[in-house]
Every structure is written in structure tokens, then in C-alpha cells.
Amino acid sequence: MSDSGTAHAVEVTINGERYERTVLARQLLVHLLRDTLGLRGTHIGCDTGNCGACTIICDGKLIKSCMMLAVQADGAEIETVEGLAADGELTTLQKAFNEHHGLQCGYCTPGILMSATYLLRHNPNPAEAEIRRAIRGNLCRCTGYVHIVESIRAAAASAAEEAAR
Amino acid sequence: MSGTPVTETTLERVEQSEHLGRWSGKSIPRKEDRRLLQGQGTFTDDGGHIHMGYAQFVRSPYAHARILSVDTARAEALDGVYATLTGAEVKELTAPFFQIAPEPGGKIAEYCLAVDKVRYQGDAVAVVLADSRETARDAAELVEVEYEPLPVVVDSIAAAAPDAPILHDEVGSNVVWHGVYDYGDVEWALQEADHVVKIDRLHFHRFSSTPLECNAAVVNWDPGTGIVEIFSNNQMPMFASLVIGPALGIPSNSLLFRSQDIGGAFGIKIGSYPQITALALLSRKAGRAAKWTEYRTDHMQSAGQGNERTFRNIEVPVMSDGTILGFKVEAFDDAGAYLHYEPLGAVIWSQVVPGCYKLKHIQVDFTETVSNKCPTIPNRGYSRLQHLWMIERVIDIVAHELGFDPVALRKTNYVQPEDYPYRTPNGCVYDSGDLPRALDMALAAIDYPSWRQRQQELGTGSGKRIGIGIGTTLDSGTNNFGQARIINPDLPFSGNGEAAYVKLDLYGEVNVNLGTTPQGQSHETTAAQVVADILGMSPDAVSVSVGFDARHNTYVAFSGTYASQFAVTGLGAAMGAAEKLRAEIIKVAAYALGAEEEEIELNDGSAYVRGDEERAIPFIGIANLVYSNVAALAPEIADSVSLNCRHVYRPPFEIPDTETKTGNLTLTYASQTHACVLELDEDTGAVEILDYAVADDCGRVINPSIVTGQVHGATAHGIGAALWETFEYDEDGQLQQSSFYDYHAVTALDVPHIKTSHLESPSPFTPNGAKGMGEGGGAPLHAICSALQDALGEGAPVVAESHNHWERIYRLLHPESGALRGVEVRSR
Numbered sequence: 001m002s003d004s005g006t007a008h009a010v011e012v013t014i015n016g017e018r019y020e021r022t023v024l025a026r027q028l029l030v031h032l033l034r035d036t037l038g039l040r041g042t043h044i045g046c047d048t049g050n051c052g053a054c055t056i057i058c059d060g061k062l063i064k065s066c067m068m069l070a071v072q073a074d075g076a077e078i079e080t081v082e083g084l085a086a087d088g089e090l091t092t093l094q095k096a097f098n099e100h101h102g103l104q105c106g107y108c109t110p111g112i113l114m115s116a117t118y119l120l121r122h123n124p125n126p127a128e129a130e131i132r133r134a135i136r137g138n139l140c141r142c143t144g145y146v147h148i149v150e151s152i153r154a155a156a157a158s159a160a161e162e163a164a165r
Numbered sequence: 166m167s168g169t170p171v172t173e174t175t176l177e178r179v180e181q182s183e184h185l186g187r188w189s190g191k192s193i194p195r196k197e198d199r200r201l202l203q204g205q206g207t208f209t210d211d212g213g214h215i216h217m218g219y220a221q222f223v224r225s226p227y228a229h230a231r232i233l234s235v236d237t238a239r240a241e242a243l244d245g246v247y248a249t250l251t252g253a254e255v256k257e258l259t260a261p262f263f264q265i266a267p268e269p270g271g272k273i274a275e276y277c278l279a280v281d282k283v284r285y286q287g288d289a290v291a292v293v294l295a296d297s298r299e300t301a302r303d304a305a306e307l308v309e310v311e312y313e314p315l316p317v318v319v320d321s322i323a324a325a326a327p328d329a330p331i332l333h334d335e336v337g338s339n340v341v342w343h344g345v346y347d348y349g350d351v352e353w354a355l356q357e358a359d360h361v362v363k364i365d366r367l368h369f370h371r372f373s374s375t376p377l378e379c380n381a382a383v384v385n386w387d388p389g390t391g392i393v394e395i396f397s398n399n400q401m402p403m404f405a406s407l408v409i410g411p412a413l414g415i416p417s418n419s420l421l422f423r424s425q426d427i428g429g430a431f432g433i434k435i436g437s438y439p440q441i442t443a444l445a446l447l448s449r450k451a452g453r454a455a456k457w458t459e460y461r462t463d464h465m466q467s468a469g470q471g472n473e474r475t476f477r478n479i480e481v482p483v484m485s486d487g488t489i490l491g492f493k494v495e496a497f498d499d500a501g502a503y504l505h506y507e508p509l510g511a512v513i514w515s516q517v518v519p520g521c522y523k524l525k526h527i528q529v530d531f532t533e534t535v536s537n538k539c540p541t542i543p544n545r546g547y548s549r550l551q552h553l554w555m556i557e558r559v560i561d562i563v564a565h566e567l568g569f570d571p572v573a574l575r576k577t578n579y580v581q582p583e584d585y586p587y588r589t590p591n592g593c594v595y596d597s598g599d600l601p602r603a604l605d606m607a608l609a610a611i612d613y614p615s616w617r618q619r620q621q622e623l624g625t626g627s628g629k630r631i632g633i634g635i636g637t638t639l640d641s642g643t644n645n646f647g648q649a650r651i652i653n654p655d656l657p658f659s660g661n662g663e664a665a666y667v668k669l670d671l672y673g674e675v676n677v678n679l680g681t682t683p684q685g686q687s688h689e690t691t692a693a694q695v696v697a698d699i700l701g702m703s704p705d706a707v708s709v710s711v712g713f714d715a716r717h718n719t720y721v722a723f724s725g726t727y728a729s730q731f732a733v734t735g736l737g738a739a740m741g742a743a744e745k746l747r748a749e750i751i752k753v754a755a756y757a758l759g760a761e762e763e764e765i766e767l768n769d770g771s772a773y774v775r776g777d778e779e780r781a782i783p784f785i786g787i788a789n790l791v792y793s794n795v796a797a798l799a800p801e802i803a804d805s806v807s808l809n810c811r812h813v814y815r816p817p818f819e820i821p822d823t824e825t826k827t828g829n830l831t832l833t834y835a836s837q838t839h840a841c842v843l844e845l846d847e848d849t850g851a852v853e854i855l856d857y858a859v860a861d862d863c864g865r866v867i868n869p870s871i872v873t874g875q876v877h878g879a880t881a882h883g884i885g886a887a888l889w890e891t892f893e894y895d896e897d898g899q900l901q902q903s904s905f906y907d908y909h910a911v912t913a914l915d916v917p918h919i920k921t922s923h924l925e926s927p928s929p930f931t932p933n934g935a936k937g938m939g940e941g942g943g944a945p946l947h948a949i950c951s952a953l954q955d956a957l958g959e960g961a962p963v964v965a966e967s968h969n970h971w972e973r974i975y976r977l978l979h980p981e982s983g984a985l986r987g988v989e990v991r992s993r
Contacts, residue, residue, distance in 0.1 A: 040211040041204015045377040046461040050905035081204035098198040101870040105685030106201030107378045107428030132913040144881030145913040
């Protein structure tokens with residue numbers, strides 16, 4: 001690689017697995033995930049932090065991984081879409097998206113799922129307006145958001161039902 | 166009356182499959198979801214090649230300039246750069262792209278990189294290949310291009326003027342196509358009418374559905390075989406092959422297109438063929454694969470934008486009972502700098518000449534020009550939504566000016582349920598529908614009377630206004646490509662079709678493969694539903710190949726995913742192939758079971774003898790007999806089955822009459838009727854959608870949930886375009902919205918809950934009664950403009966723009982004194 005800029009060692013934990021890599025100073029976190037580590041479920045749609053296709057959870061916070069340098073993630077605990085159904089069993093949220101047609105082309109879906117996972121972790125029973133606010137940083141060009149909102153609401157209801165059992 | 170006679174095409178009712186019903190019509194969850202929900206989809210940027218570089222295009226900062234020199238020396242000297250390619254090299258290596266336009270537009274010589282001139286800001290002058298995307302970007306900055314700026318024209322009407330700066334010297338003018346569409350006798354109607362409503366100007370703006378995944382491709386020119394492998398998200402790869410092959414001077418079977426998951430396209434991804442051509446040359450030159458993924462700014466500047474159209478001098482003859490006789494209009498369509506798929510937009514709109522109405526006397530004087538803006542490319546609702554928006558504006562403006570109730574006026578003029586199949590003045594056949602009922606459903610969903618009451622109660626002085634709007638629209642699907650001949654009679658195109666394979670595999674598995682390139686339209690699911698019905702099994706047991714691969718998918722030149730047609734053409738092909746396989750399975754089963762073919766039924770992956778279900782053979786047994794135990798089969802049967810069944814669905818089209826510009830241009834007409842309620846803030850022009858409803862009619866529904874999802878998506882695009890999304894160029898041709906900061910793609914806060922209801926008017930002309938419906942016809946643009954006009958009230962200016970952001974709404978609410986309203990009425 002001929003890239004200008006200095007190289008830095010970073011260590012990150014992604015979906016429970018530890019990785020040590022050398023990255024260039026200007027490498028974005030999303031490129032570390034996608035290109036260096038091959039975790040291609042996290043997508044890129046805009047380069048400017050507007051679209052949310054690259055949304056992940058980093059140290060418990062919801063972030064857009066195109067807005068962070070890979071070196072800044074040194075020591076971080078990261079959750080990506082690949083970690084949701086870690087054992088091959090879809091999560092309640094993923095199942096709800098399948099049952100309520102919450103995705104079409106699927107390109108925004110990983111980012112939306114991470115935003116919704118974060119929402120339900122902090123607000124297990126969100127109102128429609130809260131769901132819409134929680135995904136306002138994720139663009140979807142296919143669904144008009146209606147079925148996405150329904151899917152998230154249904155996931156919250158299923159989780160509540162399971163908890164009551 | 167001097168009108169020209171209409172070609173009398175005949176369309177016969179099609180016999181519909183008797184096997185559909187168990188799975189078709191049900192909202193089964195999608196087969197696509199499992200991989201996509203786990204981040205296991207394969208989109209183009211997820212792909213690569215073992216020996217690969219990253220491509221970056223060098224783009225013009227000027228909208229119009231002569232290229233004096235292109236110097237790639239400094240870029241090539243950068244460590245990690247494999248190759249560069251310039252317009253001058255491209256001119257040596259390739260032929261200009263094939264043009265759809267007749268002369269003079271057909272004289273345009275477009276190459277995959279700009280040669281002597283750049284014609285829009287973002288026009289590509291060179292491309293660089295390097296060892297990383299970062300190096301490629303650095304190297305692109307090092308390419309030194311010397312420009313001599315030229316005068317710029319960014320408006321279609323100005324571009325058509327004789328003194329306008331000329332984009333393509335070889336054409337001699339910016340007018341690339343002109344024609345008059347004349348049906349009935351509009352001059353007679355204007356004379357006989359009780360009222361003539363004249364509207365100065367209506368303008369339909371530029372926007373794009375901006376798929377979230379940008380254009381991308383990995384192109385490898387294999388030096389050993391001469392095969393060009395193209396892994397891309399191009400949505401119409403056979404059209405791309407037809408264009409790229411002759412440009413590169415290679416046979417079409419050397420171009421191997423492949424795609425898997427595509428992150429939305431909406432028509433825009435038809436337009437990546439110039440870049441793919443450049444990548445092929447770059448790959449050959451560098452001796453390695455070239456990977457390219459647009460940055461969002463590349464996409465905004467150069468991927469293609471929807472057609473912009475200006476209508477002027479609109480005259481509408483209206484009778485005192487509200488009957489609208491037709492209209493006369495001049496239309497100027499702005500194709501941008503080059504003709505990408507254009508000038509097909511100059512005819513595609515004529516699939517819906519009278520819109521949803523029984524208008525008889527119509528004259529459209531249509532001019533298409535180039536301008537110093539990004540080339541247009543078909544965008545969801547392509548070319549029809551502009552025309553339908555104009556008609557819906559006409560209906561509302563007529564209602565306002567003459568004091569008709571907008572609901573009653575629509576119902577008076579709608580094509581009525583008993584009129585179907587309805588022949589339009591230009592010979593198109595509207596297949597089925599019930600527009601008055603659809604309007605009632607949409608109005609009921611928003612509780613129209615109560616909003617009218619609240620509107621009255623609000624009165625003046627509250628600082629708020631409520632507006633209620635209606636948008637009725639058509640989504641014409643399954644094109645007759647013969648309409649291209651209305652543009653250029655020499656084009657050897659007509660009809661339409663799609664291909665599919667359905668086969669029984671070695672252990673009796675059912676596999677379907679399609680010629681399509683879906684981008685979220687759920688083809689795997691709906692194809693499995695119809696095939697499952699025909700073969701008597703569960704859709705879970707039907708495997709549908711994911712994505713498209715020219716090596717083993719079957720196709721025709723029309724193949725791809727565009728223009729609202731999969732439910733008819735794609736499923737028609739899959740159904741036909743499944744019926745053929747069904748017949749073969751039955752033939753083998755009858756032999757194996759010692760029964761007559763007429764006695765055989767299929768269920769749950771087995772063939773059995775009716776009335777004696779013990780006498781059965783599973784599909785694995787059928788496969789065994791044909792593939793691996795063939796000596797056990799009678800030779801005449803073994804020789805007559807393959808269990809590999811291909812079918813091409815072909816709609817029954819005839820070639821249109823290019824002289825009279827008439828013919829049956831589309832097979833199906835889905836409709837959407839939208840009703841919306843807006844609240845405007847008089848102090849700021851801020852607008853809020855208070856209620857929104859859609860009544861959808863796309864014939865027989867294969868999967869209701871998927872159809873609803875398409876309706877929602879099309880609605881969101883229309884709401885975005887009406888209130889938020891616009892591409893604007895300043896007088897120097899600089900694009901003002903080149904990222905998602907400036908181009909406000911709608912979020913979950915901008916799109917309201919959409920109340921959706923369905924009625925089913927099955928198409929008599931399709932094998933399953935379904936109609937294509939993905940584009941939606943742009944109804945939110947119609948409905949929101951209608952609501953704005955309603956909110957503005959009597960004496961207000963005409964809502965003449967399709968895009969109305971808050972500033973524009975404020976100006977409509979507070980017009981300058983003495984400003985013209987843009988409309989006048991002449992009454993007898």
C-alpha cells in the first residue's frame with residue numbers, strides 16, 4: 001500500500017471477538033470493519049454521516065462508523081449486525097422485520113437494526129414517535145419507513161410478551 | 166373533426182392459470198430476508214477480484230468548457246498507481262455510443278469519457294486505477310486538466326432558443342427531438358368549449374430516488390479469453406450489453422454481467438454503462454480488475470437525475486357541466502448533457518396521454534433538449550409522472566377557477582368502471598379499474614368530510630391553513646418497446662418479454678432462475694409463490710437463484726428489472742416454465758405409475774394418481790428416472806423430457822403506427838389514488854402532513870404485504886420530491902445539492918404513517934391477472950400540490966412547481982402585489 005500517513009496498531013473487540021490490526025491514520029472505522037476485517041454487513045451510503053447505513057454500537061453508544069477513524073476505536077467494544085444472530089437464531093427484532101416486511105433491498109437494514117437494537121435496549125416499549133425519532137438518522141429509500149416502524153413496534157411487543165411468560 | 170384515425174390494435178382476454186391460489190395472494194414472509202437481516206447479502210462493493218485495483222474518475226468542475234489538455238504524468242508517477250485513461254485514448258479505442266435518437270439528436274458522439282469538451286459539472290474526463298481507494302483518490306487529484314470555460318445553459322426552453330450556447334456542435338442545436346402528438350381535434354374543442362382555462366407555465370423539477378447503495382462495478386477484462394466479467398448493480402444489463410458491445414467492438418457474449426443483491430435502483434442504475442465501459446478499458450490497460458464504487462457526491466453529480474419538464478401555454482376546454490374536453494400544451498423536456506436512454510422520455514409519457522380521464526382532444530407539442538446539467542436517466546415513474554402531474558394540476562386548477570368540487574370534477578371525468586377495456590385517444594388500452602371507488606376509499610381513509618369541516622372551522626386569523634389534496638395516477642406497466650419507433654422509426658425494437666428457467670435438480674429439488682435483477686422487489690419470494698402453486702409444493706421448497714448471472718441465467722434483450730413489469734413479464738415467464746415442468750413431471754409419473762396423464766395430480770413434492778394417493782412417486786423419483794436411471798424409462802419418454810424448462814413470456818403487442826403516433830404502448834394500468842391533508846404555517850410556509858391515505862389497485866395481488874411495501878416506498882419518494890428533494894443548478898451550472906446534507910432525502914420524521922387500502926381489478930390481459938405496480942405514478946406530487954392549491958384558496962397563484970419547499974410555500978401564501986396568478990379563464 002502506498003497510502004500516505006502513519007500506521008497505528010489498534011485492538012478492538014467486535015461481537016465478542018478480539019482483533020489486532022495495523023491501520024493507517026486516515027482509515028475510517030467502517031473501512032476497518034469492511035475491508036480489513038471482512039465484516040461487510042455494515043454498509044456505506046453517503047460518506048457524510050447522513051444516511052446511517054454504517055451504524056454500529058461502539059462502547060455502548062450508537063455511532064456512524066464512517067464518522068470515526070479506526071485509530072479512535074482502539075480498545076473499543078463494538079457490536080455490528082453480524083453479532084445479532086450470533087448463534088444462527090434470528091433475534092426477536094430480526095424476526096419481526098421478516099414477519100412485517102420491514103426491509104426491501106436490505107442495504108439500510110443493518111444500520112436500522114443496530115439503531116433499533118439500541119433503542120429497545122434503552123426503551124423497551126417505545127411509542128411510534130419515539131421509534132421514528134430513534135431511526136431518523138437512518139435513511140431507507142425503499143420502505144417509506146411504515147413497515148420498519150411496525151417491525152420495531154412488533155419486536156417490542158414480542159419481547160414484552162416473552163418477558164411476561 | 167380532423168383527428169387522425171387510431172390504430173385498431175386488438176387485445177384478447179388471456180386465459181389465466183388454473184393452478185394459482187394456494188400460495189399466490191398470501192403475505193408469506195420473504196425468502197430474501199434471512200441473509201439480508203444478518204448482513205450476509207452480497208452487494209457490489211462487497212465483491213472483488215484477486216488481482217484488482219480501485220478506480221476513481223476525474224470530474225469536471227465546469228458545466229461547459231473546452232478541454233485544452235489532460236496531463237496524467239503526475240498521477241502516474243504516484244506510487245501505487247496502475248494506470249490512467251483519458252478521453253483522447255477512449256476516442257481511439259472505442260466507437261461512440263449507439264444513439265436512440267434519430268438525426269439531428271442521433272448525431273451526438275458520446276464516449277465513456279469526455280473527449281474535446283465537458284458538458285456538465287461532474288462530466289468525467291479521465292479515470293485512474295490504483296492499489297487502494299485512497300491512492301486512487303489522491304492520484305485523481307494529480308491529473309491536471311486545462312479548461313477553457315464556455316457559456317452555460319441550464320434551462321430547457323432557453324436551450325431551445327436559436328442563440329443558446331450549443332452543447333453538441335455536431336447536432337447544430339440543443340433540440341434533440343421534436344414531435345407533435347395530436348389526437349382528436351383540440352382546436353375544435355377550444356372553440357366549442359363553454360370555458361377555456363389557460364395556464365401559463367407548470368414546471369416539474371429534477372430529483373432522484375437516490376438509491377442508498379451507489380453505483381458500483383468490478384470489471385475484469387480477462388486477457389486469455391477476451392471475456393469481460395462485470396459484477397455490478399446495473400439494473401438493465403442486457404440494454405447495457407447492447408450499448409457497450411458495439412462501443413468496445415466486442416460481441417455481446419463477451420460481456421458477462423453478474424449481480425447479486427442490489428441496494429435500490431429505481432431506474433437510476435440503468436445509467437452506469439458509460440462508467441462500466443471505461444472500467445473495461447482501464448482493466449484491459451492495467452491487466453487487472455477495476456473496482457469502482459461511487460462516492461455519494463459522484464452519484465449526485467453524475468449517476469443520473471430524473472427528467473425535468475416545463476409545460477407552457479396550456480389551454481383546457483371545459484363544458485359548463487364540468488366535462489373537460491382535453492388540453493393543448495407545449496412540453497420541454499430537459500435531458501441534461503447527453504442522451505442516456507433518452508429521448509425515450511419523449512414518448513414514454515404517451516402511455517398515459519389522457520391520464521385517468523376521458524379526455525378526447527389532446528395536443529402535445531413535445532421538444533426535448535440537452536442542457537449543461539447531469540444527464541437524466543429513468544427515475545421511478547419515468548416520464549409518465551411528469552405528464553400525470555401536469556394533468557392533475559389541470560384538473561385542480563380547472564376546479565378552482567370554475568368553482569367545481571374537485572372530487573365531483575374528477576368523478577365526472579374519470580374513465581368509468583364500465584368503460585374497460587378503455588381505448589385512449591392514442592390507441593392505448595386501459596385494462597381494468599374502478600377509479601371512483603378508489604377515490605371513495607382514499608377519502609374515507611382520511612375521513613374527508615371531517616377535514617373539510619375542520620378546514621372551515623379554522624377560518625382566517627389562526628395563522629394556519631389546512632389543505633386537502635387528491636392525486637389520481639396510473640402506473641403503466643409492461644412496455645411495448647415498439648413505442649421507441651415513434652421517436653425513431655428506424656429502431657428495430659418492438660414488443661417485450663422476459664425469460665425464466667424452472668428445473669428439477671438431481672434429487673428432485675425445484676430451482677427457478679430468472680432474467681431479472683431485483684433491487685428489493687422480492688422476486689425470489691413471489692416467483693416461489695407462483696411456481697409452488699403450479700408444482701403443488703411449498704414455496705419454502707422452491708429455490709430461486711439469487712441475483713443474475715449471464716453465464717447461467719436465461720434472458721432476452723428486455724431482461725432486467727425496471728418499468729413496473731415483473732408481476733406480468735417475470736412471473737409470466739416463471740409460470741410458463743413451471744407449467745412446462747409440471748407437464749413433464751406428469752408425463753414421467755404417468756409412465757412410472759402406470760396411469761393416464763389426466764389422472765396425475767401434484768402435491769407436496771409428489772405426483773400421485775387421483776383417488777388413489779398410495780400410488781405416488783416423489784419428485785426425487787422423477788429426477789432419478791430422468792437423470793440417473795434413464796434406461797428404466799421408455800425411450801420415447803426419455804427423449805421428450807429434460808426437466809429443464811425454459812419459457813419466454815411475450816405480451817401480445819403489435820408495432821405502433823409511427824405516423825399517427827398511436828398504438829397499444831403498455832399492457833397494464835395499475836392505479837393509485839392518494840388523499841392528503843396538509844397544514845401550512847402562514848408566517849413561515851412550514852408544512853406538516855396531518856393525514857395521508859392511498860387506495861391501490863394493481864389487479865390480482867400475488868403478495869399483499871410486498872405490494873403494500875412498494876406503495877409505501879413510492880409514496881415516500883413522491884412526498885420527498887414534493888417537499889424536500891430537488892436538484893438545482895445555478896446559472897453557472899453548479900449543482901447545489903451534491904450530498905445528503907444538501908439533498909434532504911426523507912427520513913422517518915418526514916414521512917407520515919401511510920394508510921393503505923387495496924382494491925383488485927384483475928387485468929384481463931395478463932397470465933395471472935396481476936399488473937406491474939412498482940413505480941406508483943408519482944401520486945404524492947399530485948396530491949400535495951393539490952392540497953397546497955386547496956389551502957391557498959380563491960384568488961391565489963397557481964401552484965406551478967412540483968417541488969414546494971417552505972420558502973416557496975411562503976411566497977405562494979404571500980404573493981407580491983400585482984404578481985400574475987399564472988392562469989386566466991375565457992368563458993362564452
